[in-house]
Amino acid sequence: MYTFSSKLKTFSIILMAVGLLGIGYGFLSAPKDIQEVEKILAADEHGSHGAAHEEKAEASHKEAGHHEAAEAAQDAHKGAAHAEVSGANEHEKHLEHVLHQLQNKPWSAVYVACIFFLLLSMGVLAFYAIQQVAQAGWSPVLFRVMQGITAYLPAGSVIFFIILVLCGLHFNHIFVWLGEGVTDPKNANYDAIITGKSGYLNFPFWIVRAAIFLLGWNLYRYYSRKNCLAQDEANDDLYYKKNFKASAGFLVFFIVSESIMAWDWIMSFDPHWFSTLFAWYVFASFFVSGITTIALVTIYLKSKGYLEYVNTSHIHDLAKFMFGISVFWTYLWFSQFMLIWYANIPEEVTYFVTRIQLYNLPFFGAVVMNFVFPLLILINTDFKRLNWVVVMAGIVILLGHYVDFFNMIMPGTVGDKWFIGVPEIASILFFLGLFIFVVFTALTKSPLLAKRNPFIEESKHFHY
Numbered sequence: 001m002y003t004f005s006s007k008l009k010t011f012s013i014i015l016m017a018v019g020l021l022g023i024g025y026g027f028l029s030a031p032k033d034i035q036e037v038e039k040i041l042a043a044d045e046h047g048s049h050g051a052a053h054e055e056k057a058e059a060s061h062k063e064a065g066h067h068e069a070a071e072a073a074q075d076a077h078k079g080a081a082h083a084e085v086s087g088a089n090e091h092e093k094h095l096e097h098v099l100h101q102l103q104n105k106p107w108s109a110v111y112v113a114c115i116f117f118l119l120l121s122m123g124v125l126a127f128y129a130i131q132q133v134a135q136a137g138w139s140p141v142l143f144r145v146m147q148g149i150t151a152y153l154p155a156g157s158v159i160f161f162i163i164l165v166l167c168g169l170h171f172n173h174i175f176v177w178l179g180e181g182v183t184d185p186k187n188a189n190y191d192a193i194i195t196g197k198s199g200y201l202n203f204p205f206w207i208v209r210a211a212i213f214l215l216g217w218n219l220y221r222y223y224s225r226k227n228c229l230a231q232d233e234a235n236d237d238l239y240y241k242k243n244f245k246a247s248a249g250f251l252v253f254f255i256v257s258e259s260i261m262a263w264d265w266i267m268s269f270d271p272h273w274f275s276t277l278f279a280w281y282v283f284a285s286f287f288v289s290g291i292t293t294i295a296l297v298t299i300y301l302k303s304k305g306y307l308e309y310v311n312t313s314h315i316h317d318l319a320k321f322m323f324g325i326s327v328f329w330t331y332l333w334f335s336q337f338m339l340i341w342y343a344n345i346p347e348e349v350t351y352f353v354t355r356i357q358l359y360n361l362p363f364f365g366a367v368v369m370n371f372v373f374p375l376l377i378l379i380n381t382d383f384k385r386l387n388w389v390v391v392m393a394g395i396v397i398l399l400g401h402y403v404d405f406f407n408m409i410m411p412g413t414v415g416d417k418w419f420i421g422v423p424e425i426a427s428i429l430f431f432l433g434l435f436i437f438v439v440f441t442a443l444t445k446s447p448l449l450a451k452r453n454p455f456i457e458e459s460k461h462f463h464y
Contacts, residue, residue, distance in 0.1 A: 002306055002443045008436065015433025022426020026106030029422075034095040037102065041095075100173040101414045106423040107172040108413040111163060113427035115265060116289075116405045117435050118156035119282075120398075123290020124149045125221055126254055127321075132224070132247035137458035138317055141309045143450045144443070145298050147225050149290070151442030152435050154221075157214040164210050164265075168203040174413040177201045177271045193272050201271060206264055213257040220250040231452045240454055258283055266405075269412030273351045275340070281332045282408075288325035288370075289401045292394040294318060297439070299387045306448055312385040313464040319384035322397060323374055330371040355407060358416045362403050369400025402428065 031037050128146040131139045167175050176194070181187030183195045194201065224243055231239040259279035267278050275281075295318040301307050340348045355363045373396050383389045410418045450456060 001446075002301065002440075002448055004440045004444050005304075008440060012433045012436040012440075015429045016437070017433075019426045019428070019430025019433060022422045023106065023110060023430060026109060026421075026423025026426065030103050030106055031099055034092065034099050037095050037099045040102070041098065098417070101417045104172060104174050104413045105417060105419075107174050108410055109423035109427045111174060111413075112402070112405050112409050112424070113431045114156070114160050114163060115409075116286075116402050117152065117431045118160050119286035120289045120293055121150050121152040121156060121435075122217060122258075123286040123288070124294060125153065125217065125290075126251070126258075126287060127290055127294070128224070129220070129247040129250050129254070132243055133251060135244075135455065137455045138314065138462045138464075140450050140453040140456045140459040141307065141462075142294065142298060142314065142318075143228060143453065144446060144448045145301065145307070146294060147228065147446075148439050148443040149293055149297060150221050150225075152438045154218055155434065155438050156431075157218055161210060161214055164207060168207055175268060176412070177268060178203060191271075197271060201268060209260060209264060213261055216250075216253055216257060220246060220253075224250075228450055228453075229446055232447070232450065234452060237454055240452075266408050269409055270351060272347060275336055275348075275351075277332055277336045281329070281336060284325060284329035284332050285370075285401050285404050288322060288329055289398055291318060291321045291325060292397045295322060295390055296394045296398075299391060301443075301448070303387075309449065309460040311463070313462050315387065315390060316381075316384045316464055319378055319390050319393075322390075322393065323378040323384070326371060326374040326378075326397065330367070333367065333371075354411050359407055359411060359418065362407055362420075366400055366403045366407055369396050370404060373397075373400075 031040060124146050128143065128150065131143075131146075166172065167178060170178070170180070173179060176182070177191075177197070179189055181189040182191045183198045184190055185195075224246060227239040227243045227246070231237070231243075262279040262282040263274075266282060267274060295315065298307060298310060298318065299315065302310055337352060341352055343349070374393055377389060377393045378384060406420075406424075453459075
């Protein structure tokens with residue numbers, strides 16, 4: 001049986017505490033009204049244009065006398081009186097827009113970290129189900145590790161569902177289509193495109209879909225683990241067969257729910273845009289993150305003297321999946337980007353123009369972290385057997401796919417007001433701490449070897 005070390009437990013609690021403090025700071029420091037926004041924008045403008053403005057004013061003063069300057073000012077005032085009234089309204093709308101963006105920043109930071117860890121555990125659950133259906137002979141010694149990681153799913157689901165409900169109750173403005181008046185032709189916020197999608201994108205239908213997906217995933221996770229534990233005490237393979245059938249049914253449900261989930265929870269941040277590849281793209285991102293987490297947790301447990309039957313061949317196979325799915329993710333990234341960029345249809349290409357212009361470093365940085373680095377490191381067969389290499393590659397892959405989720409979500413919620421600062425880092429720390437605490441607590445609840453699995457002996461002696 002695994003024992004959760006006091007050092008690791010303390011570390012996870014510290015991460016959660018520091019994370020909560022940082023998240024709280026992010027919400028408290030967000031502007032409360034347009035007056036605060038105006039001060040922020042004025043300070044930014046003064047910092048960038050102050051020197052140029054002073055030079056221009058000095059030159060103007062030298063060229064004109066006081067009398068001429070007064071006459072010019074009077075004429076300009078008369079000519080601009082009408083424009084000032086309409087301009088004031090536009091300025092106020094702009095300030096309100098920026099206010100929403102800055103208030104969205106801590107909400108978006110929490111959302112990105114929350115959905116990343118939730119879907120990471122979902123990636124592990126999908127990988128576990130695939131192993132069951134494929135009747136894989138190499139992986140049963142890793143089943144309890146996978147079950148431990150998926151133990152995060154219930155806690156992550158509850159927190160994420162609460163965030164979705166708060167979005168629907170207008171505690172934030174991160175989903176544009178949930179805004180007030182967007183489907184009312186008489187309202188200033190009216191949006192014809194969103195109105196055309198309102199039969200699908202409406203809060204009651206949206207939140208019901210979320211509840212069905214989260215409940216379905218958690219039910220499979222609960223019963224598959226229950227059957228696996230029962231199989232340890234059984235005299236036949238009845239529970240294994242039950243798990244096989246349940247896993248086959250779950251994978252059908254998963255592929256449908258995952259596609260809709262990607263549209264609902266990520267793509268709808270940009271409700272004017274859509275991509276038929278998007279669901280696969282999101283899947284590849286969290287699937288490789290899940291497999292990478294299995295490798296990292298396995299290596300950690302192995303270093304502490306557990307998982308005696310796990311050998312370098314098991315690590316090698318996990319690293320192969322890390323490499324293969326990284327290449328698959330890149331294929332989808334390039335296919336989506338290339339087709340839209342080359343076609344150059346305005347309503348489609350805007351999605352990438354925004355990211356290239358405003359998110360240039362994280363946008364292309366994610367490609368380096370999620371493709372170039374894993375390709376160069378993990379293409380070598382011998383490197384896949386070296387724990388420190390797999391750990392190094394795994395950390396970069398996980399950080400890279402966090403940045404990938406950041407790129408998918410932030411442009412639609414905060415626009416150009418993004419920055420990886422206190423709320424973003426604190427959100428990662430909180431959910432990482434919670435993830436470590438829940439996962440390693442779950443690992444203590446049962447033996448780390450599924451001893452009565454029909455393929456357990458093959459898995460024990462697996463060599464590649």
